[in-house]
Amino acid sequence: MSVLLLSGRAWLCSAARGVFPCLWRGKCFCTGNERAEKNPTTPMLRHLVYKIKSTGPITVAEYMKEVLTNPAKVFSQLGSVLKNCDISIHLVEVSQKLSEIQAVTLTEEKVPLERNADSPVYMKGVSKTGIPVCWYRNLQDVPKGYSFYLAHEFFDVLPVHKFQKTPQGWREVLIDTDPQVSDKLRFVLAPCATPAEAFIHHDEKRDHVEVCPDAGVVIQELSQRIALTGGAALIADYGHDGTKTDTFRGFCGHKLHDVLIAPGMADLTADVDFSYLRRMAQGQVASLGPITQQTFLKNMGIDVRLKILADKSHEPSVREQLLQGYDMLMNPKKMGERFHFFALLPHQRLRGGSHQTEARPSRPSVAPVAGFADLAWR
Secondary structure, eight states, rough: HHHHHHHHHHHHHHHHHHTSSSTTTEEEEEESOGGGGOOOOHHHHHHHHHHHHHOOOHHHHHHHHEEEEEHHHHHHHHHHHHSSSSOOEEOOOOOOOHHHHHHHHHTTTOOOOOTTTTTEEEEEEEBSSSSEEEESSGGGGOOOEEEEEEEEOOOOGGGOOOEEETEEEEEEEEEEEEEEEEEEEEEEOOSSGGGGGGGOTOOOOOSSSEEEEHHHHHHHHHHHHHHOOOEEEEEEEEEEESSSOOEEEEEEEEEEEOSSSSTSEEEEEEEEEEHHHHTTTTSEEEEEEEEHHHHHHHHHHHHHHHHHHHHHHOOHHHHHHHHHHHHHOOOOIEEETTTTEEEEOOOOSSSSOOOOSSSOOOOOSSSTTTTTTTOOOO
């Protein structure tokens, strides 16, 4: 990553020279020798001109900071940097409809998509920055190698088994028809133990639990890959750390919906039990979290980012949108404490290579893990 940043930075420095004249009280102190028509009107130049016309001349330091770090130049040139790197994007998506939506967002329209329904790679394309993009139905089909895995609201839709503690022991919650109404469904308890009971932790204290074997399989696959080839995984989802009980619910039109009424018309979800994911990693990798979205984004500098965006905005409506978005993301009563972040990374990423599997590392890491440690300004 440092090579990429340095390469991009060096390119930006050379491209910026001679482009922007320094003006003060109408007098030109320094300009480039190139003719104006030879200087390209880049997005960054337009941004800087607008900024200066709005707030007045800027310092050389501010100019350098803008040119070197502002996303409007940096990201627009990222593609040219990555073209020479062995980087590719792999998406695991079972929904054909969603994969088409992803393709519209990610890929270059001029490069037609390749489709092969019978292949593990059922769709291929090229991103707008020239990076190969592939779609798979199973994680196991994704080529192994140094990778960063992002799972956003992936685990909460995987099927769960529900169990209730009874005087006779754990009994799985099943779905049956109502004997009084033939086309109505209801929950019942299994009369005896079922095979999925093996997934319940032997020290479980709750009287109702949900377990997701499919999530365990995915976590074990990710852990093996990260331990073998490096990289990391970041999981962002609704969940808890082994504290909640009955979280199985349905949503229709963004409103709660009875999970047994009109099946197929509502989205079904269950909160992720991150304590279960941690156990399924089986010590192959270190785990961090879960921490709330509020804490994660604060550690990532969202407050500073909000101030920068708000200071640059001169439209009251834009400022109001920024504040509303910030409130939705950070408010504990909204997304701030409902969404959680959880990470898997190699043990050597933590000091001493200790096999750390607790919710948080007991010792400080060699370098702060972004989002999971306080952001330090130096």
